[in-house]
Amino acid sequence: xxxxxxxxxxxxxxxxxxxxxGSDHGITAPLTVPVExxxxxxxxxxxRGNSALADRSFSALMMTCAISIFAIVVxxxxxxxxxxxxxxxxxxxxxxxxxxxxxxxxxxxxxDPVNGDFYALPFLYGTLVSSLVALLIAVPLAIGVAIFLxxxxxxxxxxxxxxxxxxxxxxxxxxxxxxxxxxxxxLLREHVNPVFISIFNNPTSVKxxxxxxxxxxxxxxxxxxxxxxxxxxxVILAIMIxxxxxxxxxxxxxxxxxxxxxxxxxxxxxxxxxxRIAVLRNARIGIVGSIILGLGRALGETMAVxxxxxxxxxxxxxxxxxxxxxxxxxANEFSExxxxxxxxxxxxxxxxxxxxxxxVNGLARLLVWAVTRGTPARVS
Amino acid sequence: MKTISGVVFKAFAGLSAGFLMLAFAGTAHAQxxxxxxxxxxxxxxxxxxxxYSAAHPGVExxxxxxxxxxxxxxxxxxLVDFGATDGPMSDEQIAGSKVKLIHFPTVLGAVVxxxxxxxxxxxxxxxxxxxxxxxxKISSWNDARIEKDNPGVKLPNETINIIHxxxxxxxSYIFTDYLTKxxxxxxxxxxxxxxxxxxxxxxxKGNEGVAGLVRQLPGSIGYVELIYAMQNxxxxxxxxxxxxxxxxxxxxxxxxAAANVPKMPADYRVSITNxxxxxxxxxxxxxxxxxxxxxxxxxxxxxxxDFLNWMLNDGEGQVSSLYYAPLPKSVVDKEHATVNSxx
Numbered sequence: 192x193x194x195x196x197x198x199x200x201x202x203x204x205x206x207x208x209x210x211x212x213g214s215d216h217g218i219t220a221p222l223t224v225p226v227e228x229x230x231x232x233x234x235x236x237x238x239r240g241n242s243a244l245a246d247r248s249f250s251a252l253m254m255t256c257a258i259s260i261f262a263i264v265v266x267x268x269x270x271x272x273x274x275x276x277x278x279x280x281x282x283x284x285x286x287x288x289x290x291x292x293x294x295x296x297x298x299x300x301x302x303d304p305v306n307g308d309f310y311a312l313p314f315l316y317g318t319l320v321s322s323l324v325a326l327l328i329a330v331p332l333a334i335g336v337a338i339f340l341x342x343x344x345x346x347x348x349x350x351x352x353x354x355x356x357x358x359x360x361x362x363x364x365x366x367x368x369x370x371x372x373x374x375x376x377x378l379l380r381e382h383v384n385p386v387f388i389s390i391f392n393n394p395t396s397v398k399x400x401x402x403x404x405x406x407x408x409x410x411x412x413x414x415x416x417x418x419x420x421x422x423x424x425x426v427i428l429a430i431m432i433x434x435x436x437x438x439x440x441x442x443x444x445x446x447x448x449x450x451x452x453x454x455x456x457x458x459x460x461x462x463x464x465x466x467r468i469a470v471l472r473n474a475r476i477g478i479v480g481s482i483i484l485g486l487g488r489a490l491g492e493t494m495a496v497x498x499x500x501x502x503x504x505x506x507x508x509x510x511x512x513x514x515x516x517x518x519x520x521x522a523n524e525f526s527e528x529x530x531x532x533x534x535x536x537x538x539x540x541x542x543x544x545x546x547x548x549x550x551v552n553g554l555a556r557l558l559v560w561a562v563t564r565g566t567p568a569r570v571s
Numbered sequence: 572m573k574t575i576s577g578v579v580f581k582a583f584a585g586l587s588a589g590f591l592m593l594a595f596a597g598t599a600h601a602q603x604x605x606x607x608x609x610x611x612x613x614x615x616x617x618x619x620x621x622x623y624s625a626a627h628p629g630v631e632x633x634x635x636x637x638x639x640x641x642x643x644x645x646x647x648x649x650l651v652d653f654g655a656t657d658g659p660m661s662d663e664q665i666a667g668s669k670v671k672l673i674h675f676p677t678v679l680g681a682v683v684x685x686x687x688x689x690x691x692x693x694x695x696x697x698x699x700x701x702x703x704x705x706x707x708k709i710s711s712w713n714d715a716r717i718e719k720d721n722p723g724v725k726l727p728n729e730t731i732n733i734i735h736x737x738x739x740x741x742x743s744y745i746f747t748d749y750l751t752k753x754x755x756x757x758x759x760x761x762x763x764x765x766x767x768x769x770x771x772x773x774x775x776k777g778n779e780g781v782a783g784l785v786r787q788l789p790g791s792i793g794y795v796e797l798i799y800a801m802q803n804x805x806x807x808x809x810x811x812x813x814x815x816x817x818x819x820x821x822x823x824x825x826x827x828a829a830a831n832v833p834k835m836p837a838d839y840r841v842s843i844t845n846x847x848x849x850x851x852x853x854x855x856x857x858x859x860x861x862x863x864x865x866x867x868x869x870x871x872x873x874x875x876x877d878f879l880n881w882m883l884n885d886g887e888g889q890v891s892s893l894y895y896a897p898l899p900k901s902v903v904d905k906e907h908a909t910v911n912s913x914x
Contacts, residue, residue, distance in 0.1 A: 293760070297870075304739075306761035372783065417732065417788060419773055502737030502774025513773050519737075523776060526610075526638030527739025527765040529658070534640075 225420040226517035238419025242569070249540055267545065273540035277531055278309060286539060287311055302504035304524070309536035311543070313504045317421065317514035318544075321496060322489040324510065325432055331427075333436035340437075341444040342466055353441065368498035371427040376499060378486055379426070380418030384511060389411045404508070414509040424500040432485035439484060439559065443477030444470055480558030487551040491544065495517035517544045602874050607635040608642020608655030610798065611680055611741045612858045615893050616655070619886045623878055625847075630874055639741055639765065646672055646861045654744045654861035654873055657741025658748075658765060661838035671864040673913070674839040675879060676857035677888075679896035681744045681797040683807035683854070687785050688712050689727050694808040695720045695817045698845070698853070701810065702754030704792060705733055707771035712790060720811075727790075734784045734793030737774025739766035745856040746794050749844040797825070798894040812853040813845050818894060822896045824852035830899035839906075855896070865914040872914060879910045 229237070229251050236242065278286060290310050293300040301310045340353055390396065391405070391412040400406045407413060447470050455469040471478070493516075501513025502523060528534045613636035620632040637645075639656040639812075642730065646654025647668035659674060686694055691712075696704075700716050703709045709716060713726045736743045747763040761767040775781040778799040785793045797820045800807050809819040818824050831848035832841060845853045862879065866872030883906055887897045898906075 209912075298770075300768060305764040305767045305768065377787065415730065415732070417773065419784075471637040497737065497776055498780070502776070503769065503772065515774075523738040524766050525739075525772070527640045527741075529640040529643060529661075529664075529739075530767060534765075 204405035240448050271542040274544050277535035278539045286545045304533050309531045311540050313506050314517040314520050316506050318516040320421050321424040325428035325489045329433045336437040337440035340441050356434050356437050365494045368495035371499045376418040384416045411510050414512050419501045420509050420511050420513045424496045427495050432488050436481050436485040439481030440478050443474045447473045476558050480555045483555035487548050493522050581603045600627040604632045604652045606653040607637050607651045609639045609657045610636040611657050615895050616694045657858050658744040672861040673864050674859040678890050679825045681820045682794050683797050683800050685785050685807045686792045688786045696808050697811045698753035702750045702757045729790035732788050732791035733770050733772030734781050734791050735772050737776050742796050749854045752845045801894045812851050813847045814849045818852050820852045825855040825896035826899050827851045828855040876913050
């Protein structure tokens with residue numbers, strides 16, 4: 192490499208570089224090579240310089256962009272782990288299930304910033320229960336929407352309907368929260384909850400189903416009817432995750448080959464039987480995946496839940512009672528958490544939430560991918 | 572090639588020379604200070620800082636209202652030039668601080684009980700009754716103890732719904748500090764802090780969250796900052812002070828609380844809840860600036876010192892327009908002496 196360069200310098204500097212050096216001096220050499228058979232396009236490309244170098248540096252740049260995603264995730268994880276060390280080293284895994292008992296009221300005491308005792312059970316409970324309520328409401332509704340859109344909808348309705356469904360996903364969560372506190376909560380308190388209370392708490396149902404523990408004053412709808420609480424946050428979450436589940440389910444359903452539908456119909460199936468046998472059966476893994484993806488959103492949702500769940504670190508069986516969620520306690524208390532232990536405990540909750548959402552999302556993607564990549568469809 | 576690189580070089584040299592000149596100009600005239608902390612005094616602080624900058628060209632004070640906890644953390648580790656907090660620093664925090672910080676009371680705030688009881692527009696609360704309501708021991712509005720404080724008021728048989736702050740806040744600190752002083756059960760139970768374990772009730776986010784929930788739920792009681800209640804024309808209850816008078820919160824009543832503190836400690840870390848005095852409103856508190864005793868940059872220290880004197884002389888006159896209570900004269904005089912001791 193070195194030698195030809197000096198030769199070229201000493202010998203042929205004033206003269207235009209002759210052929211043979213082209214591969215080493217990409218910039219100057221091609222210009223002077225006699226180029227009769229080369230097309231206009233080729234000449235333009237050659238004149239632009241070393242494209243191999245550009246290609247390589249471009250791919251390196253893109254690689255850096257891609258890797259930065261991993262770097263961000265790793266940085267978040269290490270930061271969460273290191274910042275939560277204080278809490279972890281003090282209580283360890285007990286953080287997630289232990290509690291103290293309040294000496295005066297004899298009630299369990301989970302979260303006591305004044306005395307520096309922090310246990311996360313009520314937040315886990317609130318997050319799980321409100322997400323489950325959300326799934327119970329959203330899943331049937333979303334699957335109904337998806338079936339209608341893929342199988343039954345007249346063509347002129349399909350576009351507007353799927354547009355509106357996806358529009359729901361674009362509304363900021365704080366707007367949902369405000370709507371919930373001014374519209375949904377009074378609605379639940381005045382009209383919906385009384386119906387549930389009259390069904391669950393009337394003497395006949397208590398007599399018949401008292402053994403389940405789900406009815407009566409200690410049951411699912413016992414206690415004071417405030418409108419706020421786990422049920423309200425479950426309902427608002429249901430509205431928020433509905434578009435995610437509906438649009439993904441629709442996608443998975445339309446991935447089912449038409450031959451399957453035609454085969455079912457040819458065998459004499461009614462429309463409902465065709466949907467059940469050919470569509471739902473083939474798409475079931477993908478539907479589960481989309482449900483889990485919705486669950487992931489519900490678990491991490493912060494603002495809307497913080498505004499309606501009631502923010503009390505307690506555990507009650509009643510859905511009408513107030514609760515707290517993992518994401519909302521972090522949002523509420525982090526800015527004024529003055530003690531190190533308090534901050535560390537909040538970050539540990541954040542770490543738990545981070546791990547759970549990663550797992551849930553990973554699982555969901557895997558299931559959706561298993562369907563949409565085109566696994567052989569089975570009808571049995 | 573040569574000419575291009577020459578041009579680039581010249582441009583670059585020119586630019587860097589410009590930056591250098593700017594930097595020199597900076598040390599000569601412009602001075603940029605950064606502070607962080609409490610959200611409660613943010614409106615008056617931002618007004619002060621902008622007016623001070625207008626009166627002193629070249630000085631720029633930037634304040635981030637990130638919360639008292641963050642303010643203490645950043646000030647103790649020397650990340651900002653000064654901090655601000657609604658609750659005084661604890662002894663542990665002072666011991667663990669890298670920078671020796673001095674507390675300067677700036678303005679006063681108060682917390683008032685707000686309620687929504689059917690057919691009732693005005694209520695009076697004794698300290699023990701207020702504490703027992705929030706402890707959940709008094710659960711109905713027609714309780715004999717509430718009726719005793721409010722002769723002539725027709726109280727309904729309504730369940731009491733307690734609304735408290737869900738987010739950690741200086742407002743909760745002042746309120747629980749007061750309850751801790753007036754009730755043994757409260758002191759042994761939830762205690763005082765920016766966030767405590769509330770025995771009962773629903774959490775609302777921010778003053779607006781608490782006020783919104785109180786307005787919505789019949790039979791509810793909550794607490795908000797005096798400023799918030801006054802600005803939004805929310806009616807609030809009177810509280811019995813240490814001298815036995817029922818006092819409705821007002822700017823004068825809050826300043827009286829600070830004037831009547833029997834013994835002001837040298838470091839100003841004092842709670843003025845339940846202070847003596849006939850006109851004193853009992854649920855009041857200072858909010859503090861945390862200023863380093865010796866600034867790392869002497870030029871910044873000089874600006875801070877000048878600002879504090881300006882605040883005590885001119886700034887205090889502006890606070891009432893934003894519904895804050897100004898410091899009493901005794902505290903202003905004492906602070907002037909402390910400002911002069913800053914290095």
